[in-house]
Structure formats: C-alpha cells, structure tokens
Amino acid sequence: MAKRVRVMSMSVEQPLWRALTGYRVLTMLYAVGLFATAYGTFDRPWVAVAYYAVLCGWTLATLPKVANAASCTKRFLAADLTIALVGILLTPLADAHERIVAGGPTLPSIWTAGSVLAFAVKGGWRWAAFASTAVAVANVFERQAPARDTVHNVILVWVASIAIGYVVEVARASERTLARALEIEAATRERERLARDIHDSVLQVLAMVQRRGAVLGGEAAELGRMAGEQEVALRTLVAGGLLPASRVSEDESQGAVVRAVEEPDEEGPLDLRALLVPYATAKVTFSEPGAPVRLAHAAAKELAAAVGAALDNVRKHAGDSARAWILVEDEPDAVIVTVRDDGPGIPAGRLAQAEGEGRLGVAQSIRGRLRDIGGTAELISVPGQGTEVELKVPKDPGHPKAARGKAERG
Structure with a gap:
C-alpha cells in the first residue's frame, strides 16, 4: 500500500511579517494623532492633511503586500520608501520653521522605520543599509543641518534595521538546515522500512533460488547465479543510501520546501561508498559504514x-570460483579499505619476481596509487589461506604522509 507523505511548509520569518504589518498600522495612527495634537502650530496644515490622506490609504491598501516575502516585491518596496522620503521632505512646507529647528517630528514620524524594516525582512542587512541610508540623507536635508537628535534617530534606525536584516538571513539559513535535516531523517526512516520489507521477502527468495540452483546444476545453476547477482544489487540499493544528497531550497512564492537532486561536485569531496559499490557482485561482498565516507x-x-x-588480481590469480570481500572503515584520521579473498594466496617471493619480470600490477596499480595520495598499501598473503590488501589514506591533506606523496609527485 502506498504511503502518503505530507510535506510541511516552514517559514521561520513569517512572524516578522505579521509584526511588520501591525507596526505599520500602529505607526500610521501614531503619526496622524501626533499631527492632530499640534494642528494649530502648522503653517500649512492642508499640506499635512493631504499627505496623511495618502499615507493612510497607502498603508491600509498595501497590508497584503507585507504579509509574506512573495507579496513584498521590489516595486512595492521602492514605492513605499518613496512615500516615506516625500513625507520627510514635505515637512518644511507644512510645519512651522521653529518646530523643525527645535527638533519636531517629520510628517511620517516613526512610520518611516516600517518602510526600512520591510527592506530588512525582504532582503537582509544589505537592503536595510540602503534604505536606512536614503532615510538618513532625507532627514539631514529636511533639518538643513545634522542636529544631535537627527543623528541619534538616524543611527538608531540604521543599527536596528541592519541587525534585523542580519537576523533574517541567519533565520533563513537555519530554516534550510532544518529542512535538510528533516528530509534526511525521513529518507532514512523510509529506507529502513523498505530494507526490512525487502529483506523479509524478496531477498530471502533470491537467496533461496541461488542456493537451490547451485544444488540442482545445469540451467538451474545459471538461474541461481543470476538470482545471486540481483540479490547483491538489491541489497546495495536498499542498504547504502548512496545517492547524492539532495539540495533543499525555499520557494518564496509559496513558502514551501523544494527538493532537487544535487549533482556531485567534481572538485569537492566524494563519498567513497558510491565509488566502491559497483564492485559488489555475487562473488564480491561489500561492507560499508551507514554514514558517508568523504575523501578529497x-x-x-x-x-x-x-x-x-x-x-583484478583476485580474478586473474585466484580463479573464477574465488570470493572476495571489501570492507570500508571510516577512522577519525584516515579511511581504511581492506580487500580480502579466499584464493590460494601468493607464494613467498612471487611479488619480487613479478617486479623483476616487469609485471608491476601490485607495485604501480596499488602501492603506487596509494603513495601518490599520501597513503599506504600493505599486502598479507599466506599460501592456502588467501590474500588481504589493506589500503589506508589519511583524511587530512596536510598529513605528513599526504604532503610527502605530493612532494614526490611534484
């Protein structure tokens, strides 16, 4: 039965948009009330009345625009900031000069901060710095001089908006990290569930077919061999989790989590398991850790x-009936890969004789490769008991062995 998977939309910044919506309404009412209490001191109150009519209409009409990041477009932000700046620059035309010199509020008053904060929540601290700088220039022009109160208010808006913008960027990064962690957890649980189901059914049937085919012989043996190969491939698929990690991003238009397969980085670290798993066959058993084994x-x-x-050496020298085992160990400072077989082993002195005859398979294809990347290769073989090759590579590129290997190549 298909299992329904529910994807939850996540947005840790949504509370900021709700707070911004309330802030804009409250500061609009505050600016209008402030004007009403000082109506008699204005030289041209009709200028202020006209501006507040526009301000109130704009604030109420654009409440949906500050409901989420998708609605808050660049065009809206530019128009919103323009209304704030126009209000600041209109203040000398409406208010008495004495009030302006004494440090009286501008027409939009603290409503201006809401426009700057919209920039911060939408685009982060860089957008906030741009908007707050524009407000600072308008305030200085309106006062005709950088008075102490003006500088104080400008710096307060500047610092607050940039800080909020930075917090928003951190929140978005945390949201992406959380989304990826939840995705990995869900994928791991589903893989474990599938592994249990397949182990209890399909894998056991394939293993039984392999055993019975070997006993019956003939065409049944060939069928058993094919079943064994499919069993290995299926075990690898359900147990490894060897697909590249997925990238989690946010779709601002819906506030939903979008997942896409991430292509391996040709220059970045690789998961060694993904490179070794193709070697697994019916006669080669591959054992690896449950977590990625990353190497340069x-x-x-x-x-x-x-x-x-x-x-290749196992196939050439141990015969077609030999079995091999690959074991990957992820140590804190190194990765160790052991290749073991149950062949007849290598007679004493055979490797030295092969090198003398110009056959350098072990010397170059194995030991030479490991030496080039700062690793080591140890070969242990007992006649009649098979051969074991231990390959060890340090994780740290600055490790003395790794550095020595690079120097030798250079």
Whole structure:
C-alpha cells in the first residue's frame, strides 16, 4: 500500500511579517494623532492633511503586500520608501520653521522605520543599509543641518534595521538546515522500512533460488547465479543510501520546501561508498559504514582505482570460483579499505619476481596509487589461506604522509 507523505511548509520569518504589518498600522495612527495634537502650530496644515490622506490609504491598501516575502516585491518596496522620503521632505512646507529647528517630528514620524524594516525582512542587512541610508540623507536635508537628535534617530534606525536584516538571513539559513535535516531523517526512516520489507521477502527468495540452483546444476545453476547477482544489487540499493544528497531550497512564492537532486561536485569531496559499490557482485561482498565516507576528490578516485586493481588480481590469480570481500572503515584520521579473498594466496617471493619480470600490477596499480595520495598499501598473503590488501589514506591533506606523496609527485 502506498504511503502518503505530507510535506510541511516552514517559514521561520513569517512572524516578522505579521509584526511588520501591525507596526505599520500602529505607526500610521501614531503619526496622524501626533499631527492632530499640534494642528494649530502648522503653517500649512492642508499640506499635512493631504499627505496623511495618502499615507493612510497607502498603508491600509498595501497590508497584503507585507504579509509574506512573495507579496513584498521590489516595486512595492521602492514605492513605499518613496512615500516615506516625500513625507520627510514635505515637512518644511507644512510645519512651522521653529518646530523643525527645535527638533519636531517629520510628517511620517516613526512610520518611516516600517518602510526600512520591510527592506530588512525582504532582503537582509544589505537592503536595510540602503534604505536606512536614503532615510538618513532625507532627514539631514529636511533639518538643513545634522542636529544631535537627527543623528541619534538616524543611527538608531540604521543599527536596528541592519541587525534585523542580519537576523533574517541567519533565520533563513537555519530554516534550510532544518529542512535538510528533516528530509534526511525521513529518507532514512523510509529506507529502513523498505530494507526490512525487502529483506523479509524478496531477498530471502533470491537467496533461496541461488542456493537451490547451485544444488540442482545445469540451467538451474545459471538461474541461481543470476538470482545471486540481483540479490547483491538489491541489497546495495536498499542498504547504502548512496545517492547524492539532495539540495533543499525555499520557494518564496509559496513558502514551501523544494527538493532537487544535487549533482556531485567534481572538485569537492566524494563519498567513497558510491565509488566502491559497483564492485559488489555475487562473488564480491561489500561492507560499508551507514554514514558517508568523504575523501578529497582525487584521493577517493585513486583509492577506488586501487581497489579495482586488487580485485583484478583476485580474478586473474585466484580463479573464477574465488570470493572476495571489501570492507570500508571510516577512522577519525584516515579511511581504511581492506580487500580480502579466499584464493590460494601468493607464494613467498612471487611479488619480487613479478617486479623483476616487469609485471608491476601490485607495485604501480596499488602501492603506487596509494603513495601518490599520501597513503599506504600493505599486502598479507599466506599460501592456502588467501590474500588481504589493506589500503589506508589519511583524511587530512596536510598529513605528513599526504604532503610527502605530493612532494614526490611534484
């Protein structure tokens, strides 16, 4: 039965938009009330009345524009800031000169801060710095001099808006991180559920077909071999989680989480498991940690190639019936890959003889590759008991062995 998955929309900045909506309405009422209490002191009150009519109409009509990031467009922000700046510059025409010199409020008063904060919530601290700078220039022009109260108010708006813009950027980054963590958790749970279901049904059937086919022989043996290969492939699919991590981004138009597959970075670290899993077959067992094993791009490629060379030697010298095992260990300071087989082993002195004859498979394809990336390759073989190759690569590029390997290549 298909399992319905519900994707929840997340927006940690939405409370800021609601707060901004309330702030704009309250500061509009405050600016109108402030004018009403000082109506008799204005030289041209009709200028102020006309401006407040526009301000009130604009504020109430554009409440949906400050409801979320998608509605708050650049065009709206520009028009909103323009109304704030016009109100500041109209103040000398409406108010008495004495009140302006004494530090009286501008026509929009603290409503102007709401326009600046809209820039901060929408675009972060850089947008906030731009808007607050424009307000600062208008205030200085309106006063005709940078008075102490003017400078104080300008700096207060500047610092507050930039701080809020920075907090918004941090909140958005945290939201993306949370969304990715939730996605990974959900994917892990689903993979574990599928692994249990498949293990209890399909994998057991394939394993039984493989065993019975080997016993019956003939065409049944070939069918059993194919079933064994499919069992290995299916185990790899459900157990590894080896697909590239997905990228989580936010769709501002809907406030929803959007997921897309992220292509591997050709220069960034690689998950070694994804490079080694293709080597798994019915006769090659691959065992790896449950978490990604990340190595530098070049080191991961060379290590995987060395593993491939070791398996080639198993096929050439141990025979078609030999089995091999690949074990990946993720240590704190290094990655260790062990390739073991149950073949006849290597006779004493055989490797030195092969190098003397010009066959440098182990010397170059395995040890040479590991030396180039600052790693080591140890080969242990007991006649009649198989061969084990241990490949060790330091994680830190500045590790003495890694640095020595780079120097030798240079």
